[in-house]
Amino acid sequence: MFGDANGMMMFAMLLPFLAALIAPKLTQIMGSKAAWVLALAPAFIFLHIAGFLPQVALIGTSPDHPPITGGYLWVPEFFVSFSWFIDGLSATFALLISGIGTFIILYAGGYLGGHAQLGRFFSFLFLFMGAMLGVVLADSFFTFFIYWELTSITSFLLIGFNHKSAASRRSAIQALVVTGGGGLALMAGLIVLWLTTGTNSFSFMLASTESIEFYNEYLTQSPFYLALLLLVLGGAFTKSAQFPFHFWLPNAMEAPTPVSAFLHSATMVKAGVYLLMRLNPVLGGTTEWLTILPVFGGATLIIGTLLAIRQTDLKLMLAYTTVSSLGLLVMLIGFGTEKAIAAAVLYLVAHSLFKGALFMVAGIIDHEAGTRDITKLGGLRKAMPITFGAALVAAISMAGLPPLFGFLAKEEIYYALIGADAWSIAFTVIAIIGNGLMFVVGFAVALKPFLGEKVETPKHAHEGPPLLWLGPVVLGAIAVLAGVFSSVSHFYISNPMSSAVWGELVNIDLSLAALFHPSLPLLLSAVTVAFGVLAYRNIDRLRTAIDNFYNWFFGGWGPDKGFDQFISGIVKASFAVTSRIQTGRLEVYMTITFAIIALSLFIPMWVYDEFPAMPDFTGEVNFYEAAIMGILILGLLAVIYAKDRLTAIVSLGIQGFAVAVLFMLFGAPDLSFTQFMVETLSVVILALVMTRLKLTAADHRSWRQVIVDGTVALACGVGFMLYLMRVTQGKFDPYLSEFFSAYSKIIANGTNVVNVILVDFRGTDTWGEIAVVMVAGLAVLALVRIRPHGKVVADNDPDAPVNEDMLAKAEASK
Amino acid sequence: MRTLIFKTAAPYLASLMILFSIFVLLRGHNEPGGGFIGGLIAASAFAIYGIANGVAPVRRAMHFHPMSVAAAGLLMSTISGLVSVFAGVPFMTGLWGSIYFLGEKIKISSILFFDIGVYLVVVGAIASIALALEERERE
Structure with a gap:
């Protein structure tokens, strides 16, 4: 199965799940050293995907180089396949997931070393990794959606990892509700997309420039376009924490730091961005797209950075800048120019590298010094030189300074945004403010804890083990190399990915050489740095100012609190509804059930005007038939006028027996037989229940109750009578009865057709x-x-x- | 209800009913009857015996808990449905064979065992409800 290329890819996609299976046992045996073995799995996936890069780099250069697809049929009847799709976009994402994932596994081994639940933690991490790889590699909408939901669920498990803490549980549920709710919107959106286009495969839509053009025109002209767009954005914005759904992401910092570094900065939160990038060629370019995305993205960028500065917890500062970075990405995608897409691509890669590294650094500081509060940290550079170095490199990339990859990203952003119209100028200003403030937060995290005087920390700080610092160091090194050798990184990563997102070939030629050519973007970079330095020197004042403004403006209210109110509102509403419907009184349930039965009998007959015709009473009635009818009526009267319950129950039995005799007379011995037995047992069991429940012997009801119950009972009885009469007056289709009579003996060796149907046919x-x-x-x-x-x-x-x-x-x- | 006549007659009546229920069960394929009806008859037999002579003797007579009888019946039906899968035909296909017993040719089929399973489920489930209701509370 795994011999061919298809099989290898399948194996690579399933490998994380296999690793999740063996991780707990392996951790039990090897302890935290299991990380070294387990990290082989993502490393293998990384190498496997990297093997596609030369091929990916050529995609679209000629018709001979279409995107790479493969897979297996799954449910061909419903056009469901287990298939994958590799182009520049998915390859880059898969490399980020598996590459950063490798170091996250190692880091987790160091960070949670000795934790009793480390195996479980590894297991969850691998489950997530498999799901996330599935999201970016899936070709079919169905598998894409299932993987998408699986990332929400694994994120829930990981945020709630410390399940004994109430804050963790709340954050986990909050993340699940927000992203899961968005997932529902996305599912609806994908279904609309599927029904509108008639295909459920990304690769089919994006196969060539011609098909992209066709689907783009077709979809944007479609009357369902706006609904489709809003539903897809509902999924993408919740997943990628766009304002006003951003609040779950900072709360998700309750998770252990490896999770924050992996899911909530480098990979999962980018799933929404991935979706927007994936659909940009076919959905983009419209006024709606070019308005909604930049506006929400820009708002998220500014709000995120302002809230980041307000924080003093290292992880929360980074979390809010992640929110703003996601906003920046959405804004760039929505800007809808080739340059903007290229900028989004560069920034996405740069961000994954530096933010993952910074989170790991924050975790190391927390792990070694015992606190993450920036006001309680200082002077750690001597104790933790390697960590300091890695943090510095990541912060330089985050600030967008040369020679890091982040510099290229920021230059490209300014190239993309510059324009003479008000719209461009507004977003350029937003980008400058956002970048400047991110500059501040980046250096605050990277410098504050390390420089200055040594502050006494809860734990005596010293350098962490290699398991911990390996990740940030390697990620930092990659950021440097990717920046210096930009022609290589552009050729294999940036260009193919930008082409995939843009829908046509994109060629990025930005390199560090831009540093020596005076240009407007370079000037804007300088402005950003100047603004950043100024803000950094006044960070404490800035923090107080934002804090005051925030408290004054919201007065303690925010989307986070709104979420709580929303949830408690739902609980209250459902409680109110339930206490009305579920009274706990059997009478009410029975009345409602039978009233609904009566209604469902009458309403269709009334709506479709299908009342039965008056039956024909001219046929001769035999004496014994009339006698049975007489018994039936007597039984009925006995039930109604019975003085006590027991009499009523037994009289009901008379009725049932009379019906059984009728069945017998009209040639249904089996039915009659069964009816006799059922009646007997009903009488016995009802009588037993009555004595058991210690009911009063007689049945006392108010006259009002009698009227209600009587009406419902009559309605049901008359309803069934009319219904049966209508059915028997219809044309009888003898196909089945003829079939069973003809074949009962031949096929099933039985002459009792009823029983043969029951036990054989x-x-x-x-x-x-x-x-x-x-x-x-x-x-x-x-x-x-x-x-x-x-x-x-x-x-x-x-x-x-x-x-x-x-x-x-x-x-x-x- | 516990008159002397009823108490004395009930065991014989119950035995006869159970015998009759087996007869009904076995003739079901060609004449009116079958597992479901048979099961109902047997269940009423146990119910009557219980009303007349108390629950404990019934439980002793049944030996197994009625629910276990029902579960065994469900298992039996399931297995007799599955047998056909192993014979290479779809689930629930009837398989037929015949054996000679005391010189008589008797046709045996997986269908018969399926029907016996139905019988046991009905007996077990209904009898266990009836017996549970008949039981007196003990303070």
Whole structure:
């Protein structure tokens, strides 16, 4: 199975799930050293995907180089396939996931070393990794959506990893509700997309420039375009934490730091961005796209950075800048120019590298010094030189300074945004403010804890083990190399990815040489740096100012609080509804059930005007038939006028027996037989229940109740009568009865057609029904055994030995 | 209800009913009857016996818990449905064979065992409900 290229890819996609399976056992045996073994899995995936890069780099250069696809048919009847699709976009994402994932696994081994639940943690991480790889590699909408939801679920598990902490649980649920709710919108959006285009495959839509043009025109002209766009954006904006759905992401920092570094900065939160990038060629370019995305993205960028400065917790500062970076990406995608897409691509790669590294640094500081509060940290550079170095490199990239990859990204952003119109100028200003403030936060995280005087920390700080610092160091090194050798990184990564997002070939030629050519973007970079330095020197003042403004403006209210109000509102509403509907009174349930039965009998007949014709009474009625009718009517009167319940129950039995006799007379012995037995048992069981429940012997109801119950009962009876009359007046299709009569003996060796149908022709139905009988029996048994006041029925216990004394006593008492 | 006549007659009545229920079960394929009806008859037999002579003797007579009887029946039906899968035909296909017993040719089929399973489920489930209801509370 894994021999061919298809099989290898399948294996690579399933490998994280296999790793998730063995991780707990392996961790049990090897402890935190298991990380070294487990990290081989993502490393293998990384190499496997990297093997596609030369091929990916050529995609679109000529018709001979289409995107790479493969896979297996799954449910061909419903056009569902397990297939994948590799182009520049998915290859880059897959490399980020597996590459950063490798170091995250190592880092997790160091960070949670000795933790009792480390195995479980690895398992969750691998589950997430497999899901995330699936998201970016999936070709079919169906598998894409399933993987998408799986990332939400694994994120829930990872945020709630410290499940004994109430804050963790709340954050986990919040993240699940927000991203899961968005997932529902996305599902609707994908279904609309599927029904509109008739295809559920990304690769089919994006196969060539011509097909992209066709689908883009087709979809943007479609009357469903706006609905489709809003639904897809609902999924993407919640996942990628766009304002006003950003609040779950900072709360997700309750998760252990490896999770924050991996899911909530480098990969999962970019799934929404991935989706927008993936659909940009076919959905983009419209006024709606070019308005909604930049506006929400820009708002998220500014709000995120302002809130980041307000924080003093290292992780929260980074989390808010992640929010703003995601905003920046969405804004760039929505800007809709070739340069903007290229800028988004460069920034996305740069961000994954530096933000993952910075989160890991924050984790190391927390791990080694015992606190993440920036005001309580300082002077750690001597104690943790390697960490300091890695942090510095990442911060330089985040600030967009040469020679890091982040510099190229920021230059490209300014190239993309510059323009003479008000729209461009506005977003350029937003970008400058956003970048400047991110500059501040980046250096605050990277410098504040390390420089200055040594501050006494809760733990005596020293350098962490290699497992911890390996990740940030390597990511930093990659950021430097990618910046210096930009022609290589552009050729293999940036260009193919930008081409995939843009829909046509894109060639990025920006390199560090831009540093020596005076240009407007370079000037804007200088302005950003100047603004950043100025803000950094006044960071404490800035923090207080934003804090005051925030408290004044919102007065303690925010989307986070709004979420709580929303949830408690739902709980209250459902409580109100439930307490009205679920009264706990059997009478109410029965009345509602039978009233609905009556309505569902009458309404269709009334709506479709299908009332039966008046039956023909001219036929001769035999004496014995009339007698049975007489018994039926007598039984009915006896039920209605019975003085006590027992009489009523028995009289009901008379009725049932009379019906059974009628069946017999009209040639249905099996039915009649069954009816006799069912009636007998009903009378016995009803009588037993009555004595059991200690009901009063007589049935006292208010006249109002009698009218209501009587009406419902009459309505049901008349409804069924009319319905049956209408059915028998219709044309009778004898196909089935002829078939069964003809073949009962030949095929099934039985002459009793009824029984042959039951046990042979429709045997599977019967099989299901006896399972229902069994379950119903168990349920009744459980109900009967429930006693108020904690009374126990001893001889109801099947395992108890038969107590001879008890028997004798029972005998004697009779 | 516990008159002397009823108490004395009930065991014989119940035995006869159970015998009859087996007869109904076995003739079901060609004449009116079958597992479901048979099961109902047997269940009423146990219910009557219980009303007349108390629950404990019924439980002793049944030996197994009625729910276990029902579960065994469900298992039996499932297996007799599955047998055909191993014989290479779709689930629930009837398989037929015949054996000679005391010189008589008797046709045996997986369908018969399926029907017996139905019988056991109905007996077990209904009898266990009836018996549970008949039981008196003990303070």
